[in-house]
Amino acid sequence: MLDAVGEAAKRRTLPVDLTPSLATATGDLGFDNERCEAGPRAVRIEPCVLGDRASATDVVLYGDSHAGMWVPAMSEIAERRDWRVQVFGKPACPTLNITFWNQREQRPFAECDQFRTFVTGRIAAIKPELLIVTNESYSQKRGPGQLITPGDWQDGLTHTLRTLKGLARQVVVLGDTPVLEQSPPQCLAVHRADVAACSTTRTAATARTWNAAEAGAAKSTGAGYVSVLPWLCTGVCMPVIGNVLVYRNRFHLTGTYVRMLNGVLEEALLEHFPPDAVS
Template identity: 80%
Template sequence: MTSRQSARSLRVSSLVVVLAVIAGCAAAVPPPPHVLAPPAPRISLEDVLDAVGKAPVLRTLPADLTPSLATTAEDVGFDHEQCEAGPRADRIEPCVFGDRASAIDVVLYGDSHAGMWVPAMSVIAERRDWRLQVFGKPACPALNITFWNQQEQRPFAECDRFRAFVAARIAAIRPELLIVTNESFSQKSGRGELITPGDWQAGLTHTLRTLKDFARQALVLGDTPVLDQSAPECLAAHRDNIAACSTTRTAATARTWNAADAAAAKATGAAYVSVLPWLCTALCTPVIGNVTVYRNRFHLTGTYARMLNGALEEALLEHFPPDAVP
């Protein structure tokens, strides 16, 4: 390892430890957006990729693991009870982050994976003076598909109504940037009827075609790979063998429909951003640096998502540069 690599690794590690997963959200009559304190560090894509590349050689859990295994499962990173629509809800007043008076409207829309990126997106909105509004409903992807409510074993009619509600709100907001992101793992359209990649692509294509006329730029943020085992439980049983809780990139990505996401984006003129380089080399590991990456098998911890604010910002600005708005 070169001295430059060592310094960079230490810099990433020290920055990550201080990440406070704090965010604000709006009520029915939104107050001014919450100001993050302390400001989150902007870790560059180069440093993130360096840390990801070193992760597979980690053997033992770091003494300063953040979040701790005891708190990992609850490390969501924002007020999800206030900012996400509940199981029976078909509408929600969006949480607002960043600059409430901004001329640049950004909408983040999807299921729980939209919420998963709030810790990073709220930091970006604050830094770039965007007005970020979040429309999220867990287990309710933004695709034009009637999903199966797997908890109640019935068609998810509230999800259909929520999509119609959000479409109307986006048409009214007409955001400069619309970011759509969803969880494709193990989604169903009926009892025992898994949604295929073709179904997923068709449903997302329909949604993007419906919404893209209301946004200056639409962007699909790819899905996160899915681990073989839930990170906190596995790591608790293998504190001296992190590798036992890692998953090959091939297996982890075979469980998600990222190719369908990318194809739908291309078919509709939307941008597509893959998040895989921020998480995996040939292996997808549950610990990167001194950070617990996953809070289960398929959701990032709020701490790790917030660590990625710099990498996500760089990716967004490739498709939505600072001078995109006159």
């Protein structure tokens, strides 16, 4: 995987067998988002269950739209390891103990606060062996024009992780993905012979994603932390790796690429949750 990421920066033209195609990329989620994600006004949801429903190993994947984004990889891992994975996701609703600003409706996102309370209760009932927390930190706000700072993000996540650490055997924070300057499906449609024109430097792509804050919160609470940056970027974040379109928009990976990451994700999770962790 790391070799493929390194080679991607050398690509000039769009591969003829690109998958997913530019025409279908925006819909390449790799999971049923209408069933697996809570809607804007919903404050609870029945979780999607992946893997072995009769398993003795309970795993919870919890977050905003980035939780759903990782479902294709987690589904593969759950099947291979015979885990029962339950997914609790609500777009635009990070897990942090912060009242976020509903940017679409221009009001405090009260439903997000209620959803977090609901999920915390469900996690307490499940008592998972492994809890994976993942969020989109880019340009989140707590009020009109009030961007959440890295310090705010670290404080809010630290509070959340302290609560969740008492409810699960092991908690792992899955880091945020870099944000591209242009949406690859649209950009590549006009730059088929110049893929690099749709790339973003790693510095720019991570400038407003608070990965260091998340790593700090994980360290201070004894949670694990997994950086996903090596799976996506060298000094530059390319929109195509191998013959696969990496992003379906500026903020989310394609389901196809996420599924390809199931092996490296599994290895990373097992560093914090080894096979013999479940007795």
